[in-house]
Amino acid sequence: MEMRAQEPTDEQLVRQALTDMDAFGMLVERYERPLSSYAARLIGRQEAEDVVQQAFLQAYRSLAGFDPHLTFSAWMYRIVHNTAVNMARKRHGTVPTELELDGEMVEILTGDTDVPAEALHQELEDFVAKGLNQLDQRSRDILLLSVVEGKSYSEIADILMVAVNSVGPSVSRAKSKLRNLLEANPAQRSAL
Amino acid sequence: MDDNMKQKILEQIEEQHLEPTPGWRFRLVRALKHSAVAFLFALTALGLAGSVYILVQNGTLDDLRLGPRWAHPAFFDFPWQLLVVVVVLGILSFVVLRRTARLYRVARWWLVAALIVAVVAGACCAYATNLTRFTFRAGPGQELFRRGGNPFGGMMGGAVIGVVVSRTTQRWVVDSLTGERWLVIVTEETYFPSGSDIPVGMIVRVVGRHLKTTIYAVGIRPVTGMDDMMGTGGMMGPEILIPGTP
Numbered sequence: 001m002e003m004r005a006q007e008p009t010d011e012q013l014v015r016q017a018l019t020d021m022d023a024f025g026m027l028v029e030r031y032e033r034p035l036s037s038y039a040a041r042l043i044g045r046q047e048a049e050d051v052v053q054q055a056f057l058q059a060y061r062s063l064a065g066f067d068p069h070l071t072f073s074a075w076m077y078r079i080v081h082n083t084a085v086n087m088a089r090k091r092h093g094t095v096p097t098e099l100e101l102d103g104e105m106v107e108i109l110t111g112d113t114d115v116p117a118e119a120l121h122q123e124l125e126d127f128v129a130k131g132l133n134q135l136d137q138r139s140r141d142i143l144l145l146s147v148v149e150g151k152s153y154s155e156i157a158d159i160l161m162v163a164v165n166s167v168g169p170s171v172s173r174a175k176s177k178l179r180n181l182l183e184a185n186p187a188q189r190s191a192l
Numbered sequence: 193m194d195d196n197m198k199q200k201i202l203e204q205i206e207e208q209h210l211e212p213t214p215g216w217r218f219r220l221v222r223a224l225k226h227s228a229v230a231f232l233f234a235l236t237a238l239g240l241a242g243s244v245y246i247l248v249q250n251g252t253l254d255d256l257r258l259g260p261r262w263a264h265p266a267f268f269d270f271p272w273q274l275l276v277v278v279v280v281l282g283i284l285s286f287v288v289l290r291r292t293a294r295l296y297r298v299a300r301w302w303l304v305a306a307l308i309v310a311v312v313a314g315a316c317c318a319y320a321t322n323l324t325r326f327t328f329r330a331g332p333g334q335e336l337f338r339r340g341g342n343p344f345g346g347m348m349g350g351a352v353i354g355v356v357v358s359r360t361t362q363r364w365v366v367d368s369l370t371g372e373r374w375l376v377i378v379t380e381e382t383y384f385p386s387g388s389d390i391p392v393g394m395i396v397r398v399v400g401r402h403l404k405t406t407i408y409a410v411g412i413r414p415v416t417g418m419d420d421m422m423g424t425g426g427m428m429g430p431e432i433l434i435p436g437t438p
């Protein structure tokens with residue numbers, strides 16, 4: 001039977017990180033990948049690295065203010081989200097307009113739609129990305145977190161600071177909006 | 193990229209000599225925010241309480257002066273427009289509270305219901321503890337009018353109507369119409385209507401804090417024509433007497 005040393009929890013690492021930089025390094029290791037992916041979807045790959053770095057630095061400064069009722073993951077996602085939105089507004093004057101989607105994400109967002117060919121799939125990705133861009137910020141955030149990041153409703157509530165029981169309906173509304181947008185476009189309809 | 197990122201972050205922390213902000217600062221900011229929110233809610237509750245009371249008393253919002261009873265009226269005697277301000281601040285505080293205290297997790301309607309209950313309870317407490325100084329021109333005939341403008345007039349002292357038996361600069365003796373003798377303490381803060389000259393023998397209306405047989409006068413006004421005083425069209429019209437007003 002394999003004996004594995006029990007890894008410290010995020011909350012334990014947060015407490016240690018107040019005095020021990022290595023503990024903070026472990027937290028960075030744990031979350032840099034998912035946070036980088038999330039930031040890339042929010043603001044594009046080029047700026048994602050900056051966003052994540054800034055977010056970690058901000059988190060380091062605010063470690064003592066970490067609310068133990070939250071998960072560290074939700075806390076970091078919230079910081080990354082806010083940093084990305086702020087950076088996008090500063091640099092472009094608006095919220096991000098380009099989203100990088102992969103095929104899996106498109107399939108989830110378009111529901112039970114059959115995607116017959118790779119070429120068509122690529123075309124569909126573009127349409128879905130455009131559709132997402134036409135959504136309002138809140139709907140887009142909800143879809144990214146729930147469908148793409150696979151976050152629970154409770155975590156989404158903590159990240160976006162909304163009521164837990166409003167997340168489910170918001171997800172449904174956002175999906176519905178996206179599908180309506182896609183269906184409203186004849187070219188997209190043919191692709192679907 | 194990943195290894196680099198961790199290294200970069202740790203390097204930046206060292207280069208910029210970053211340190212975690214001390215916990216007490218977060219606690220202080222949180223405490224200040226919550227105190228501000230609580231204060232705004234208290235103001236909202238007082239405003240609500242005052243306006244409801246006025247409406248119950250068939251007054252108008254124009255009759256409201258809102259301010260803490262223990263503060264000097266020159267600085268704390270707000271018009272009804274304060275209600276608008278406190279309502280706006282109340283909404284703001286609701287928004288701030290919702291975003292700072294994890295109340296965002298609670299369904300909005302539950303929160304609104306809880307806040308309404310809290311505001312009404314706060315208003316009741318404000319009355320019960322008599323911390324407020326609401327002054328009204330509710331008009332003759334109103335119970336409020338007779339008690340001196342305070343809904344809990346007995347607790348504050350209310351008004352005494354009687355004859356001035358003797359007077360010095362700071363001490364008056366007034367025999368009330370109900371047969372009690374009152375020592376009335378007059379200070380520089382005591383309000384007299386402009387142009388009023390109150391000689392011994394005149395009937396006056398004294399508003400202030402009662403202590404056994406002593407009244408610390410907040411305001412003294414001459415009363416003329418006791419007949420029909422409380423009736424509609426009586427000689428003490430609302431423009432003459434402002435009950436409870438210092």
